[in-house]
Amino acid sequence: MMLEVKTLAQVNQIISDHFGHLRASGENVPLEAALGRRLYQDLLSKEFVPNFNRSTVDGFALISADAFGSSESIPAILTVVGKSAMGEHSQLTLRRGECASVPTGGELPAGADAMVMLEHAEDYGDGTIGVIKPVAPGANLIFKGDDLKPGQVIYQQGKKIDVADVGTLAALGFTQVTVYRAPVIGLISTGDELVKPGEPISTGQIRDVNEPLLQAALEKCGAGAHAFGICKDDKPVIRERMLTALKTCDGLIVTGGTSVGIQDALPELVSELGTLLVHGVAAKPGKPTLVGAIDEKPVFGLPGNPAAAFFMFQVLVKPLLETMMGGSTGEVRLVLPIARAVPSNHGREDLLPVKIKAGQAHPVIGKSGLITTLANTDGYIRIPRDKEGLQKNEHVEVNLF
């Protein structure tokens, strides 16, 4: 069987055409568990913020018209009729010629429309003060609802909750929020040579890297992982395991067995159980990757090589998961000069891990089977298939892992 190779852009399009409509359902989570989750719906303010007219300075509340034209030589004399205490609702109502002492954060009494700072008032010690500088209406205060009014959109649907947002939501009285449920992706590692990490290993065997690697990658992008363990290269066994996983999971990633060798049962299995949409991508690493649909759920067959599986996860699986969770790809890109020339002229898009050091992207070149290639890297660059490599100091976009 020959691979019918498609470009990464074509594969992304096929994935989007088939699965782009899938959305996870919503669930309520306590604010403490909301970090990194995406909002299921627009979040609206329930109240006025602030919920009272609040002073931003220590000083006196007054009616600004009373201090019009005041100066050091002709202060405006006002009678102090009371004070506002922090955290208490002011019962005062000012009339012309009156003022009240208000601390920073205290409530402005009714009737007042501005604050004059302590520095611009002289206390005569007889219950009156002299204002030595005029104030504009609204000076030194935040009006009720200046920040937010009830019904106003605070965050839009799909917004990813970051650290500062948790603070904002706490300030607004939210103790729980509705977020997209994390789609759960099943993981199956196939290969007769695989051993669970922690178990004794003989010559010819290798530890299963892909399960923990992809589990971490799924968690990092906010999705859930359900590991179904290692499967021998045995078609009926893999078939059973896939069907079991698809009963409870929203999608499936199977690694290994994607190539065209006698052991590589996955393409046939996907065709039998559903539809094989893609088998072969013009990317290095990642060539034998496959994408299929079983019961309308996305199924990815990623190459056994951990680095290839990881890169294909980044460029194909992650964008779909982001869409399912109501967002767009949150990939953070940095534009940096490349530290040395990189050859690339094999007709496949190159995905190259890089280490960022001293403002430069240092390419880390290794065979796709070597997981240590990825150790200590910060992200990856993409070299288009029609580009003949990169010249030293050429600017590249680094996608952070």
Ligand SMILES: Nc1nc2c(c(=O)[nH]1)N[C@H]1C(S)=C(S)[C@@H](COP(=O)(O)OP(=O)(O)OC[C@H]3O[C@@H](n4cnc5c(N)ncnc54)[C@H](O)[C@@H]3O)O[C@H]1N2
């Ligand atoms: N005749 C051809 N042979 C190969 C082609 C091809 O186009 N024609 N493509 C090569 C490329 S590129 C890759 S990538 C591999 C992918 O093969 P499979 O997806 O079938 O993967 P395996 O053969 O099962 O494994 C490849 C390699 O990775 C190791 N591996 C597998 N699973 C794991 C795991 N869970 N943890 C750690 N390492 C794993 C496995 O031992 C092999 O060394 O096919 C080429 N061949």
Ligand code: MOO
């Ligand atoms: O493309 Mo394979 O994925 O070279 O390792």
